[in-house]
Amino acid sequence: MEDFLTLLGHEGLAGRLKRLSDELLYSTRDYYKSVGLDIGPNWHLVFLLFEKKEELTITDISEALNMSHPAIVKIVSSMKEKGYLQNKKDENDARKQNLMLTEKAKSKLPEFKKHWEAGILTMQQLVSDSPNFLEELSYVEAKFKERNYKERTFENFKAG
Amino acid sequence: MEDFLTLLGHEGLAGRLKRLSDELLYSTRDYYKSVGLDIGPNWHLVFLLFEKKEELTITDISEALNMSHPAIVKIVSSMKEKGYLQNKKDENDARKQNLMLTEKAKSKLPEFKKHWEAGILTMQQLVSDSPNFLEELSYVEAKFKERNYKERTFENFKAG
DNA sequence: TTCCATTATGTAACCAGTTACACAAATATA
């Protein structure tokens, strides 16, 4: 408990969240690399989306994951490059990319899933001493959605 | 509660943490820009470190904030560029950059602090419905430090 | 005292996200 950010209390919270999510990101990348899977940290979520729905557009994915569309464009093109996604032209709308899993993706999925299962266990271990963490994270997200950091801080500044 | 990542439970946790910390990052940057402060999101922490100790090296900062030294090199050079940091040669060790706040930094600090205070209030608001959040975050960090995602997942995979 | 290991910093290349802008296709409206 001598960590500077922790000592700062609420002032260090944003930094700690960034640090944690960065650690997760790099450690996940490292994991995939070390077991020889050529997939990126977030492809996981994209694959899962395709289990719910066979065809998705860039926009569908970006809305479901709450990420900007250019981010999805990048992810999707790397997934295509590796041969996990293909697109089918939409007959009614020439702008759309109707994306689907390839056969390669489908055949690899069972292997991927074993690794993702292990990852889920890890996340359960990480919060095993923090029984309220997931729920309280939802509350934080809700607050943020209601009014974001910039707006809140601006108001707090004017009030102070 | 129809958010895909939330529905995923533990499987969506890493993504949610990334999303939250990204939102904080961009919103903070946006805030600074909109109030006309030419400082980056993490300079804050560096300024605070200099309140505890007048002189610091790159390594000191990188250890205190738990960030890689190249990250600090970048932050420090932008802070120098903007005239907030200067360095004094160490008489005993020619490798070291002994960094100090400039007069400009000291004179600006009171203004900065008002904004940071407003930011602290914001963070308090964000966790106001989550009384265990900070404490439980510490537990998560402790777990992670003990054994990181990669190692844990690797073990979980072998065991499964 | 010379040589080896360590430390402090710097640099390059990469990565995963963002905002801002562009533009064609589709849709709605005057």
Place this chain on the structure above:
DNA sequence: TATATTTGTGTAACTGGTTACATAATGGAA
């Protein structure tokens, strides 16, 4: 039906982090 708006995707430039490598200065040990 012509035009204005909205939608879907793409691209460029930026940011804040990382790892891997390089190098010079220091310190320790043979």
